[in-house]
Amino acid sequence: MPRTPKLSFDRGTLILHPPPRGRSWIDYAVWDDRVEKFRIPAIYYPFLLESLRQDGSDFTDEADGFQSLELISSFEMPPYLHQEEALKAWRDGGSRGVVVLPTASGKTYLAQLAMQAIARSTLVVVPTLDLMHQWYAHLVAAFPDADIGLLGGGSRDKTSILVATYDSATLQAETLGNRYGLLVFDECHHLPTDFYRVIAEYAIAPYRLGLTATPDRTDGRHGDLDNLIGPVVYRRTPEQLAGAALAEHEIVEIKVKLSQKERDRYEEAIKIRNNFLKQNNVRLSSLEGWKQFVMLSARSPAGRRAMLAHRESKEIALCTDGKLRILADLLAQHHPERTLIFTADNTTVYRISKDFLIPAITHQTPVKERHEILDKFRQGDYRTLVASHVLNEGVDVPDAKIAIILSGTGSQREYIQRLGRVLRKGSQAGKRAILYEVITENTSEERTSQRRRGEKPPQPKKPQKSPKTDDQQLDILPPIPIYEIGRSHSPKAAESSEEWGSDRPD
Numbered sequence: 001m002p003r004t005p006k007l008s009f010d011r012g013t014l015i016l017h018p019p020p021r022g023r024s025w026i027d028y029a030v031w032d033d034r035v036e037k038f039r040i041p042a043i044y045y046p047f048l049l050e051s052l053r054q055d056g057s058d059f060t061d062e063a064d065g066f067q068s069l070e071l072i073s074s075f076e077m078p079p080y081l082h083q084e085e086a087l088k089a090w091r092d093g094g095s096r097g098v099v100v101l102p103t104a105s106g107k108t109y110l111a112q113l114a115m116q117a118i119a120r121s122t123l124v125v126v127p128t129l130d131l132m133h134q135w136y137a138h139l140v141a142a143f144p145d146a147d148i149g150l151l152g153g154g155s156r157d158k159t160s161i162l163v164a165t166y167d168s169a170t171l172q173a174e175t176l177g178n179r180y181g182l183l184v185f186d187e188c189h190h191l192p193t194d195f196y197r198v199i200a201e202y203a204i205a206p207y208r209l210g211l212t213a214t215p216d217r218t219d220g221r222h223g224d225l226d227n228l229i230g231p232v233v234y235r236r237t238p239e240q241l242a243g244a245a246l247a248e249h250e251i252v253e254i255k256v257k258l259s260q261k262e263r264d265r266y267e268e269a270i271k272i273r274n275n276f277l278k279q280n281n282v283r284l285s286s287l288e289g290w291k292q293f294v295m296l297s298a299r300s301p302a303g304r305r306a307m308l309a310h311r312e313s314k315e316i317a318l319c320t321d322g323k324l325r326i327l328a329d330l331l332a333q334h335h336p337e338r339t340l341i342f343t344a345d346n347t348t349v350y351r352i353s354k355d356f357l358i359p360a361i362t363h364q365t366p367v368k369e370r371h372e373i374l375d376k377f378r379q380g381d382y383r384t385l386v387a388s389h390v391l392n393e394g395v396d397v398p399d400a401k402i403a404i405i406l407s408g409t410g411s412q413r414e415y416i417q418r419l420g421r422v423l424r425k426g427s428q429a430g431k432r433a434i435l436y437e438v439i440t441e442n443t444s445e446e447r448t449s450q451r452r453r454g455e456k457p458p459q460p461k462k463p464q465k466s467p468k469t470d471d472q473q474l475d476i477l478p479p480i481p482i483y484e485i486g487r488s489h490s491p492k493a494a495e496s497s498e499e500w501g502s503d504r505p506d
Contacts, residue, residue: 009178012202022055045204066181096230098210120181192221200228276306317443344407
């Protein structure tokens with residue numbers, strides 16, 4: 001009498017033995033000589049089951065290690081329309097797919113609704129320890145009777161609802177793979193890397209939800225999300241949600257002119273760099289061009305001078321004294337509103353912290369000190385914070401009303417995340433958030449700003465000969481920096497792309 005085929009889970013894969021009747025399952029299987037059995041990637045589990053059932057195969061499923069849950073929320077909060085629409089779109093897509101919503105639009109609550117709808121053991125994966133603890137606190141408040149644990153930061157729980165960092169979930173992917181029916185990937189644009197993707201590939205979970213404000217990646221791997229999680233099933237921008245789920249907001253662009261002394265230094269640095277690039281036939285309009293410049297800069301004294309000149313030009317554009325004068329004016333104008341200041345580098349953070357007596361947070365700030373600073377900011381003891389990149393992702397400061405970007409990369413993701421820090425409605429009725437973007441006029445910063453906004457740069461005009469430089473026509477600028485303000489109530493919300501460096505040069 002023939003034996004009944006058995007499907008079992010083995011370290012991130014499935015073993016199907018003995019081979020069942022029918023042929024459709026063969027598309028997913030590979031023969032493994034080591035065990036003399038057919039092996040199937042775990043990610044194909046739901047599709048394999050469908051094929052076996054369509055073939056009428058009789059089999060025993062021993063791979064399924066997840067469990068049903070009774071999840072009753074301890075509090076009632078009517079969802080926003082976009083959350084209802086997103087949940088329906090996800091369910092209509094087979095409970096697989098990516099939801100693209102701006103920061104502060106309630107993605108955590110959407111995931112809670114998805115967990116209640118699926119009612120299966122759930123693995124939530126997040127990029128940082130701060131986010132891990134935020135998710136844990138939310139889920140414990142929502143489901144106080146559920147078995148909720150942590151994986152990461154020293155915790156190694158084995159619970160039916162588990163919140164894990166990407167790093168820890170990757171290291172445990174082979175053992176976690178069959179224990180969870182629903183996978184929730186927060187900031188899912190992190191997933192398509194050679195390291196993290198195994199979390200999805202080694203899992204049999206038939207239900208998968210990806211959450212992000214900006215899914216696109218410059219390496220093109222965002223396309224892999226279709227297989228790892230599912231396609232984008234719902235998308236909304238900050239403009240579409242303003243006034244409903246998010247605070248009304250305004251984008252204010254401030255252009256700062258360099259002093260004549262700064263302008264002369266900037267032009268000289270750009271000339272040194274551009275001459276080197278021209279001599280070596282290098283164009284910095286692509287990642288490959290930038291890599292070539294980095295390699296050439298290490299091979300000769302001229303290359304090193306060119307790289308140093310490039311860095312000097314960036315420092316002048318990003319850290320001009322005119323920006324600090326604008327900052328002082330904005331802080332005085334909006335006192336005592338809670339304000340976040342963002343820069344592209346730690347040096348500027350510490351300079352602002354010292355000059356303005358403002359608490360600073362960087363990657364060097366100890367964890368306890370960081371939490372203490374954020375708590376005092378939320379409570380109103382501190383009214384202003386300055387940071388580089390550490391507040392871009394996974395920090396909840398709902399009463400922050402003003403954001404000032406003094407410098408940043410060309411990453412649209414970073415721009416949207418920084419805007420999202422002030423988009424939560426908070427405790428203030430009728431809150432109106434303002435994002436100031438301070439950029440240095442007639443420098444590479446203007447193109448960096450266009451990239452992060454998703455705008456196409458204007459077509460270059462025909463170059464003209466200038467006594468200042470052979471590369472560009474310069475305006476004669478006044479010696480005292482001034483600034484101009486342009487307002488945009490509805491800036492273009494661009495899709496995200498990651499930035500390979502701190503700023504692509506001119």
